[in-house]
Amino acid sequence: MIRSRITRVERQTPTVVTLFFQWEKTVLPGQFIMVWAPGVGEVPMSLSHIQGEKGITIKSYGPTTEAIIKNKEGEYLFFRGPYGKPFTQTQGKRLIIGGGSGMAALRPLIHKESYGIISARNKSEILFSSLFSPGKATIMTDDGTAGKKGFPVDALKEMDLYPFDMIYVCGPEVMLNSVFQYIKNMGLKAEFSLERMMKCGIGVCDSCSISGFQLCKDGPVFQLNIMKNMEEFGVWKLTESGKRVKI
Structure with missing residues (x-):
């Protein structure tokens, strides 16, 4: 320790x-x-x-x-x-999609060529929007108190995603799944940072398992193509007791 x-x-x-x-x-x-x-x-x-x-x-x-x-x-x-495995860094044009405190994992990726979609429940919970260059951050809030009312996937539907060299995503799994479902067949390069119950962090307890992958060792960052093999993603998770429940 x-x-x-x-x-x-x-x-x-x-x-x-x-x-x-x-x-x-x-x-x-x-x-x-x-x-x-x-x-x-x-x-x-x-x-x-x-x-x-x-x-x-x-x-x-x-x-x-x-x-x-x-x-x-x-x-x-x-x-x-x-x-854990980190994000793959690219020097090109980046799109960073963060929900709530999920922006914490994404913060080190923000640079002058980064564009962002930042979401939160309300205006007071928006994180790190000021780090983006003017005009490069889209704010989405559940209640519409800042930016636009809605979710990250709503902002994606209004964007041309093909100019981006990489898309990075982190946040609640419901949000991650909506983004994944929208972009999964577009031929884009994207990486997702997942969250699961984690007890040991070194691959022993298996509490963070998802479809045979251990987040602590195989992730927590996964490429889009790997996500396509995760049948449990967005559907099932393990509780602290090890019980498998619907998300």
């Missing part, structure tokens, strides 16, 4: 914070660490900042993430990693 003092805490939205820390380790976009909250639990977190000062951007969705978010500057962050 690695420990590093938190150098600063930055609130991104009412429910999302970024914890910054020093760690002299090369981390690639899309890779994750297993973050431990002593006495509570351990969760996987993609790094939102990978150059120099490292950072994880967290939304509270349970006891462990809530405990991690409560850490203050000067306190220790406990973690292990990095784990």
Whole structure:
């Protein structure tokens, strides 16, 4: 287990914070660490900042993430990693599609040739839109309080996708599946960062299994063509107890 003092805490939205820390380790976009909250639990977190000062951007969705978010500057962050296969980086024209806190994993991919579709429930939950060059980010919100009312797939239907050298996607699985279903037969290059229940992060417990793939070792980033072989994607998932349930 690695420990590093938190150098600063930055609130991104009412429910999302970024914890910054020093760690002299090369981390690639899309890779994750297993973050431990002593006495509570351990969760996987993609790094939102990978150059120099490292950072994880967290939304509270349970006891462990809530405990991690409560850490203050000067306190220790406990973690292990990095784990997982990263995004394939291209220097060409990129389209970045992020839903909610899924933008955290995508943040390191944003550069001057990046276009973005950023979605959230409402205006206050939009992440990292200011990092895109003017005119290159489309905002979609469930309630229409920012940008357009709707979902990322609605924005895709109004775009010419063929000029993009790569499409990167991360967010809730329902959103991922709608994007996947729309683009899967277009002959585009795309990669998706998936989320599943993950306990060990090293391929032992199999809790993150999906159609025979383990997210912690085979992913969490998967190419579009591989996704076509995942019959469980968008349909089934495993609970903490190992029960297979519909999404």
